[in-house]
Each structure stands twice: as structure tokens, then as C-alpha cells.
Amino acid sequence: MTEQAVRWTAEQVLALAPDDASRKAGAKLGGAGSWSHTGDSASASVWGLCKGSGSTPYRTVVDLRGPAYTCSCPSRKFPCKHALGLLLLWAAEGFGEPGEAPDWAAGWLAERAAKAGRPAAAAGGPVDEEAARRRAERRAARISAGVGELEQRLEDVLRGGLAGQQQAGYAPWEETAARMVDAQAPGLAARVRELGTIPSCGPGWPARMLEEGALLHLLNRGWLGLAGLPEPLAATVRSRVGLAGTAAEGEVVRDRWLVLAQYDSVSPDGRLTTRRTWLRGLGSGRPALVLDFGPPGRPPGLALPVGLVLEAQARFRPGSAGLRADLGERSAAAEPCDRVPAGVGTGAALEAYGAALREDPWLDSWPVVLGPVIPIPGESGWQLADAEGDCALPVALAGGGSRSGLWQLAALSGGGPVTVFGECGHRGFTPLTAWHPGCPEPVALG
Template sequence: MTEQEVRWTAEQVLALAPDDASRKAGGRLGEAGPWSQIGGSASGSLWGSCKGSGSRPYRTVVDLTGPAYKCSCPSRKFPCKHALGLLLLWAAEGVGDPAAPPDWAQEWLTGRSEKAARPSAGPAGPADEEGARRRSERRAARVGAGVVELERRLGDLLHEGLAGQERAGYAGWEETAARMVDAQAPGLAARVRELGTIPGCGPGWPARMLEEFALLHLLNKAWLGVSGLPERLVATTRSRVGLPVSAEGEVVRDRWLVLAQYDSVSPDGRLTTRRIWLRGQESGRPALVLDFGPPGRPPGLALPIGLAWEAQARFRPGSAGLRVDLGERLTAPIPGAGAPAGIGTGAALEAYGAALREDPWLESWPVVLGPVVPIPGEAVWQLADWEGTSALPVPLPAAGSRSRAGLWQLAALSGGGPVTVFGEVGHRGFTPLTAWQPGSAEPIPLV
């Protein structure tokens, strides 16, 4: 089966959009009207010229094996609305029979092929091990000083009480975060910034703040006693503090099914983080790919939900064995074979508990639940086992958010019957990300 024969659905295409504006604009370009020079090859590439506001049409090329995109438009979004429109046109079988690409498309495609075939750089020259050791010791000393200062700050706040935090504002937390950056502990700085967003964010905020205090205190103590920790927990502690960990990790070759993809923005709005959840179809192993976008630009990596690629994934030390660096895709994408096998809600909590032994700061663990039925409620939703009495609460997103609309979409998919749901289980419950109806192989994104 070639890439051209694996026809994506419109939902899989639109799930690649970097934001709602691109999703809507791309949808309007998914018809043949503004397009010319449309074509596609049997090796998995698409191209076309789209009439825009300028005198010249925008030239758009898509490599489905990446997927990767090239467009002459000035947009800094990937994929841009023209790439989304071309993919939607192809999904609706509007591209036609395979053909040879025009020169402007072939040039970019050839460049990608040559780059992929280029041998990787050989090992670096002899390293200054003594210099590296001294630099590591100096940074560890700075981090240690920052941790001691942060512990003092947390102790003072607990002594004074949390009642005044709503009036204190965010400035004090930003100052503390800046001190952690100076101490070369960006992971601590990120957790401090998140702490500053909690006061006044809704009912029960003092309890949530105390929870975060406890986790941050635990991380501080782990760093101060890192020399006595097991090796795997040392890697996790270093990663959570924000220090680089060894790039050497287990390499797993598998056919990786894309289960979900969603973006989140840092509290200061400076960084967009894209989380792409994968599952090895042979190993059954979950994997998390992270990609980042600087201010004003979304992350560049996007993978269609429900498709699978064969690739090598290198698992990073720490992070409960979840985070991977995904290598070059080795085969054409193929549709997943329906919904993955699900587990019950009790087993999901057990899996999360086991993962906490590897990483006590882990907020959630990826699981596939099924068969389950969603139970809507005014204040709390639940996902209950189809056969049994066990259930998991579902945290309600902010009113008006797309995630809340996804909950009602899940209820509509269920219609009171069982569904299979992929999501993240944590101490606050289960967050659904993707669902499958019984007998359907098509995944439905919920975020």
C-alpha cells in the first residue's frame, strides 16, 4: 500500500491545524475552486497552486511520509491554511491520478530525500572531561543554592498563611521564578510560575496550592539528597529540576500509532508545548513526543491521529519512561487497526500508581479505557466501566473551551452505550482525548 492509497479523513487533516483560525481557513480552501496545478505522486507527495490575495498563487507542497510542508505564503504556521486545504482536497479524492511533480515541487522533495539519505555526523572529538566535570559541579552548586532559597520562600509563605495570596498578585512569584532561572534551574522556575497562577483561580484553590507546595518541597528535598537516590530517580530528579539528562536511552523499533495530539501554553504565554501520544502496536508501550513553539509560532511537528508509522523511538531517561525522541519514519503511514484494547478504571488507577514510583511528580499517565460509558453531570462528569461499579471522575475544563465541547461530543458518541476512550489519568481523575465508537476504526479527537 502506497502513501497515496492511504487516504486520510478530513478529521485527521483538521487535527493537524495549529489553531482554530487555521482550521477554519483551511476548511474553506478544501475545494477545487482556488487551486490549479494540483497533483500527487505514488511516493506520497502532493502539490498545488492556490490563488491568494497576491498577484501570484501560493505554491504548496506536502510530503505525506513526514508529514512535512512547504508553502510560498508568508505564514509562520505549520501546516499553513494552504497545506491544510490541499490535504482536505486530497482526502476528498480531488487530486487525481499519480503524476510527476513540477520543478518547484520536485526541488523541495529532492532536498528532503537527500537530507534523509545523508549519513549522520560521526562521533565528536575527545571531550574535555575535566572541564565538563567542573562546569557540572558549578551548576549543581548554583541549583543547590536556588533550592535552599526556594525552600525558605515556601516556609515563609506557609508560616504567614495563604489567605493573602489572592491580594498579593503574581509579581512575587515571577521574581522567585527569575531567581530560579538565575540558579540555572528552569524546571523549578516553571513550577513556581504555575504556583503563582493558582490563587483565586476557583473554589478550592488553597488546597490545590498546598498540593503543589508539597510536590515542590519533595522535589527540593530530592535534589538536596540526590546522591543517595536510585539511578532512575536521579535522572527523573535532574529532569524535573531542569538539568539536561543523558541522551543515551533505550531504542525501540515499532509501528507507532498516533493516539492524540494537543497544545498547551505556558503561564507567561511565551512557549507553546505540543504533546503527541503514541502507542507501539507490537510492544504496547506508550510514548510521548514533545515539540515546542516560540512566541508567535506554533510547534512544527504534527502527526495525524489514527495513522501509524514504523520508526525507531529513543526513550529518554527519567519521565517515568514516557518521553521519546522519534526518529525518521521508516515506512509509509497506514491506518490503525481500530480502537486499541482498553482496560477498566481500576486498572487505570493501578497503572498511574505504579508510574508514580518511577516519577513522584508525574501529573498523569496515558491509558486506554474501555468499554466505558460517560455520565454527564452539572459539576462532575464520570467515566464508568460498562460492566461493574467502578468509575473515574472527569475534570471539567473551563467554560467555553474546546475541551468542554469534546465532553459533550463524547456523550453524543456514546448515546448511553459503551465507547473506548484514550486519555490521561491522574490524581484529579481522567481527561479524555480521543474516542472510538464500537465497531468503528475511526478515532474521534476530543481536544
């Protein structure tokens, strides 16, 4: 049986769409009438010619190991509607026996394969270690100066009282964030912007602002006392401030990675879209968080449908609670998972989050697969209760989102046990994906 004997589902294909318009347009191109010269290969790629408005059909190729796409159409969206339509047609009908790619597809596929085979060569060249050291020292000095300004800002807020923050508005915090950017501390800038949005978040905001301000103060003190910290904690402080470790410093893990969840969030100023993709190694059991970013008007490029398994290298970045990873070379086509992931009870989930906090006090949440659990609606809030015990976790909605995902979860459960993946944090458990017992096809919530 070849790799292409296992095809994706239509839902997994449509999850790749950058927006609703692309999803609808791609669905219209999912029929055989739009396509000719379609095919797939045992090396995990599909291709086809799509009839367009002109006399020349569009040439569309998808490398399933990314997935990655190329199309001769002028669209700037990735994947474009033609790539989505081709994948939908392949998912529904298949293309028969694997064959050899035509020249117009083979050239692009060969170029991708060549790039994947020489990552070290791209990073070659002599390194001036002394110059690098001086640059690092200059940046550290800028960050320390920025931290001093930020500490003064926090002190002024406390001296004046939190009550005045609603009247002061967001502008002073944006100015402080800009100062952190000038100090080359993007991590501090992001936390300052989040702090500035809290006074407009509704009831209970003063307590939350005090909590987040205390965590920011703790991070500042950690940076100023960096030399006296144990190296793992020092690496976490550097990462939280915005000094990312180099790729060469990270641990590399090769595994078959199950895509547990993927969702987007927008920065407070609306300038940046962050796509968070949660993975779990089927062999190692290790969780991994892959981040991708999109500038204004353009979604992030990485799209991995929930429920697929991809064989790949993951390089974990230092100082990220062992979570943040970059995906490297992928050696096989992604394919649907054939089983429901193993879950833990609510008590074990809290223990895992507590252990992670000891390594990274600024960690908002920890990825956990709960199961079997039963969703329990309530007037004062939802809970997820152990099916075989008396413990329960409160449910937290991400970013104050809607309850539609919770009702999806209740409908899937029908009062019975389910397996749920989500983020366990100090405000509760945010459910992202669920599985019905015995059914390996996931349901993305929300």
C-alpha cells in the same frame, strides 16, 4: 497497492491547521479549481501549483512522513493555507496513479531525505570531556544554590500562613521563578509559576497549594540528596529540575505509532505554547509523549492528526517515567488506523497510574485507554463506569475547561459503551479522544 492508496480524512487534515483562520482559508482552497500540476508519489509526498493573486502560482509540497511542508507563498504559518488546501484536495479526490515529482518539488524532498540519512554526521566533532564535566559541576552548584533559596521561600510562606497568599498576588512567585531561571533550573521555575497561580483558582485552593508545595519541597530534597538515590529515581529528579538527558542516552524504539491525542496549553505568563502529542506503539503497546513548543504569536510546528499511524523511531528520554520521547526518522507515510485501540478497565487504569507514581512521584497523570466504559453525567460530577463491572472513575476537566467535550462523549455513547483515551491522575480521568464500538475513526473531545 501503493502507500498512497490510503488517504487521510478531511478532519485529519484540518487538525493540522495552526488556527481557525488557516482552517477556513485552507478549506476554500480544497477544490480542484485552484490547483494545477498536482500529483503524489509512492514515497509519500504530494505537490501542486496553486493560483494566487500574482501571475506566478505558488509551489506547494507536503512530505507526508513528517508531515512537513514547503510553499513559495510569504505566509509564516505552518502549514499554510495552500498546504492545507492541497491536502484537502488529495484527501477528497486523490491524484490518480503515483508519479515522479517535478524538479521544483523533487529538490526539496531530496534535501529532506538527505538530512534524515545523516543525523550522526551533524553531531560529529571532538568532545572536550573535561570541559563538559566542569560546566556540569558549575551548573549543579548554581542549581543547588537556587534550591536553597526556594526552600527558604517555601518556609517563609508556611510561617506566614497560606491565607495571605491571595493578597500577596502572583508577583513574588514570578520573582522566585526568575531566580530559578538564573540558577539554570527551568523545571523548578515552571513549578514555581504554577504554584503562584493556585490562590486564584477558586474554592479549595489552600489544600491544593499545600499539596503542590509539598511536592516541590520533595523535589528540592531529592536534588540535595541526589547522590544517595537509585539511578532511575536520580534521573527523574534531574529531569524534573530541568537537566534533560542527552539524546544519545535514550532508548530507541521503532514501531508503528498511533496518534491518540494532541492538544495545546499556554504557560501562566502567556509566553509559551506547549503542544502535547500522545502516541501508542501498535507493536510494543508503549505510550509516548512528544512535546513541541511555540514562542509568542506562533504555534508549535509539530502537527499530527489524531487517528493516524506513522512508522518511526522514538527516542525516550531518561528520567521521564518512560513517557517523554522525540520522534526520529519516519520510514513511511502516515495512514489512518483500521481498528479501535484496546482498552482496560478503570481498576487497571488506577493500578497503572499507581505503578507510575512509584517511579516518578511528581507525575501528574498517566495515559490510559479505557474501554468499554459508559459516561455517566451527575450533578456532583461526571463518571466513567466499566460497562461490565461496578467500578467508576471521576472525570476531571483539564485546566478547568468547559464541559462541551463531555457532552460530545455522551452523544457518541448514547448510553452505550465507548472506548476513551485520556490522562488518569489524582484528580480523576481527563478524556481526550473517544471511539464508538466498531468504528476506528476517533472523535477528539473538547
